[in-house]
Amino acid sequence: MRNQYIYLLLAACMCLHLACSKVIDFNDPVSDDKSKPGQITDIKVANFNGGSYITYSLPKSGNILYVKADYIIDDNTGKKRQTKSSYYSDSITVEGFAETKEYEVKLTTVTRANVESDAVTVKVHPDTPVYRVVAKTIQMQSDFGGINVQTSNRNKKPIGAVLLYKAEGEDQYSIYEQEFSDFEHMSFSTRGFDTLPKQFAVYITDQWGNNSDTMFKTISPLFEEELDKSKFFNSALPSDTKVGFGWVVPRLWDNNKGSGWHTVQENMPLPITCTFGLGISAKLSRFVLVGRSGYEYAHGNPKVFAIWGSDKPAPADAVLPPFAEEGAVVGDWVNLGNYNWAPPPSGAPPTAPTATDRSVFNRGMEFNIPFTAPRTRFIRLAVTESWSGATFAHAMEITFFGNTN
Known part of the structure; x- marks a missing residue:
């Protein structure tokens, strides 16, 4: 029996030696055949x-x-x-x-x-490169406080749109913003400008560093202002989700991040919805939504949601679908945009955000309203998914920007 143990031990050592030799020789040529191979x-x-x-x-x-x-x-x-x-x-x-x-x-x-x-x-003889195909579709137009850029990418290949800006008094254009996507349609807006004419340019690039010709255009940004929240009013509809804990809808515009809207914590149908009036007809440009502090990336804070609007003086109730394409019409209501709240910027899981992640979350998240969206008098916030996946939702404050003229 003792001899059998010795043989087993020697065998194990040999295997270990061979294994180690194999690792050592990993980078050596795997063949000693130096003959020249044939051609394809x-x-x-x-x-x-x-x-x-x-x-x-x-x-x-x-x-x-x-x-x-x-x-x-x-x-x-x-x-x-x-x-x-x-x-x-x-x-x-x-x-x-x-x-x-x-x-x-x-x-x-x-x-x-x-x-x-x-x-x-x-x-x-390759066909026309994708970046050149996309460059032919560039559209530049005035947007609220800046410029909107749109492209079409039917091949759905990765490309980048590079926006250039020449400030007043400068001799050259410089890169102002870059967007990368493999979506069929790209649309992005750059804001922060007054309404005086501005000189912009755009070119398309690809992952190999190829650049298209540059398109130049003078753009006069549209006037944008924050909508007056004192004009907002509750306009609950029968299909809206029941409010819970006394957190009524008007708390969404009371300029107090410590109070907000909260629905009942029950098994409610999706989307979780509330409705209110703006007090004026407006062409919206963007909005800022503030979630509930202390529950960052969790609980009933909206993760996937849509904004619906109506410019009717008294829009009728309609049961909204959990998801609809942008521009879809349901009764008197139009889907103004679909949104996803971005995950923690640090890359940490939503269940364990860093202190910086929490700080970013509590500042609120800004979302753009598509430039093609129609004017609206009434808003419906429709939450399809909360961060916890529960069938209730809450938010603390919402602020809209646009043009009321």
């Missing part, structure tokens, strides 16, 4: 916006590790890219080209011993 054959090219798919047949060799492609994506700058494809695949993608024109791609097979084949040169 049967090459076919399929072009797309800004790139090409290349298919091929690998040489008959069990020692191939990958195929690499080397190519220049911008003849003006000489910028190069290299992409690789495993020997398990029969295709490789080359992309990031700056223009729609003919480019050369050098394809090389590489063995496990890091020996390369002679290169095969393939000509590709």
Whole structure:
């Protein structure tokens, strides 16, 4: 029995030695075969916006590790890219080209011993790059206190819209704001300007550093003011969620972050809704919503919600859906926008926000009303999801901005 233990111990030590040797040799060539591999054959090219798919047949060799492609994506700058494809695949993608024109791609097979084949040169002709396609759709228009920029990205590929601004007295434009998205439609507004004419410009960029031509435009921002809360009034409708704990709707505009609106903590249908009047017809630009302190990213604070509006003198009740597209109409009511309260900026989980996260939350969150939204006299705040997932909601203060002229 003692000898069996010794043999087992020796076997374990041998296994450990082999395992350690394998780790040590991990970066060494996995093959001693230094022979030159053959070239790929049967090459076919399929072009797309800004790139090409290349298919091929690998040489008959069990020692191939990958195929690499080397190519220049911008003849003006000489910028190069290299992409690789495993020997398990029969295709490789080359992309990031700056223009729609003919480019050369050098394809090389590489063995496990890091020996390369002679290169095969393939000509590709990518379709118009996405950033150039998007650049043709740029729209710049006046917005409340600034400018609104919109683009269309039917390919849904990552692009960036870079807004430039030339201040009065300056000789050059400088970057003022940047937005990145792979959504089909991008729309963002930059505010903080008076109504005098301003010089703006926009260009589109992509993840490979390609930039479109720049579009210039002089914009006169629209007048914006904070709506007078003294004109707001409660306008409860039958489908509104029952109020609880005496936290009535008018507390939403009493300029006191210590009091607010709160619904009953019962199993209520979604969305959790309240309705009130603005006392005037207004073209809204944005609003600031303040959540309940002490329950940051938790309890009944709104996480997913919508703002509905009506410009009717006395809009009729309507049961709102839990979700509707922006601009959807339900009876006398129009969906002015759908919103998500941003998670803790530190990246911490909502259940454990940092002190900074709590501070950001308690300042309130600003949300834009789409520029295409119609004028409105009445507002319905419709909460689809609270941070706790419960079927009740609360908020402390709401402030609207826009133009009442």
